[in-house]
Amino acid sequence: MKRVICFPLILSIFLSCKSKTDDSEQGSSSRLNQSPALIQQFKPMINGVWVKKDYIKKVKKSKSPLEAVDKGRGITVLYIDTAKLTGDSIIVPVILNNHEGSNLTLKFQPGRNTTTITLGKDELSYKLKKDTNLIIYHYNPDTRETNTDQYIKAMDKQPAAGLAPGMNFMINQAILSGRYEGADASGKKITANFTNDGKVTGLAGFTTYYIQNDLITDPDHSHDEIIFNLGTTGQKAYSFIINKKTLSLYDGSEKVKSNKPAFSLKKQR
Incomplete structure (x- = not known):
């Protein structure tokens, strides 16, 4: 009597386990089979260096990275190079909070729907308007809410x-690049040119410039800062204010308070 009851039970468990294994293998195979189509769909759209759209938008509007700190959280820059594709994956270098570097794995496997692929714990998609925008979806399993960030190339x-x-x-292009005319504190006339890629001419002794944007980890800045000749013995930092088309450079926060700029330059184009 015991043998008759036990044998079907064991057989039932075996068949159940086999069925689950087969289902798992079929699901895995199905996901892998989608990779070639997803690679073909996404690959032409996602190559390049991408920066956080809302952050750049606020920097441009306020003419101040300091004012845009609240938008500079999370992934602020990422680089996708599909030439480095291995199997169905790419290692994607990113910058977090405009400060620290990290790497994420981008997999050409479907996310929660057919329009996304997986990027670390998040998901990636894109949309086409005048230009292509990348979209990163952040899903919170606790609240079951999804937040999105958009990126421009x-x-x-x-x-x-x-x-x-x-x-x-992108910051240089948004708020500073161009030709300026004005004078230094002594009244000497100056014509200066600032390029998108951080080059400057017309300011004696300075050849490069960098607008400080790593501010989340150093919240004590009272004013925006531009650094000339960064990383050299001739490095020099100034606080700056952009008011409409006028760029004022101050040699320290006290000079800002007294409104005594070291340089006052008006943008010509």
Whole structure:
């Protein structure tokens, strides 16, 4: 009697386990089979250095990275190079909070729907308007809510210096690049040119500039800062204020308070 009851039970368990295994294998196979189609769909759209759209938008509007700190959280820059695709995955370097570097794995496997692929714990998609925008979806399993961030392309390729120049380029272009005329504190007339890629001419002794944007980890800044000749013995930092078309450079916060700029320059174009 015991044998008759036990044998079907064991057989039932075996068949149940086999069925679950087969289902799992079929699901895995189905996901892998989608990879070639997803690679073909996404690959032409996602190459390049991408920067956080809302951050650049607020920097441009306020003419101040300091005012835009609240938008500079999370992934602020990422670089996707599909030439480095291995199987169905790419290692994607990113900058977090405009400060620290990290890497995420982008997999050409479907996310929660057919329009996304997986990026670390998040998901990636894109939309086409006048230009292509990338979209990163952040799903919170606790609240079951999804937040999104959009990214615009800064460059086609990552420079040898890394990811940071992509963000610097977009900030420079948004608020500073151009030709300026004005004078220094002594009244000497100056014509200066600032380029998108951080070059400057017309300011004696200075050849490069960098607008400070790594501010989340150093919240004590009272004013925006521009650094000339960064990383050299001739490095020099100024606080700056952009008011409409006028760029005022101050040699320290006390000079800002007394409104005594070291340089006062008006943008010509």
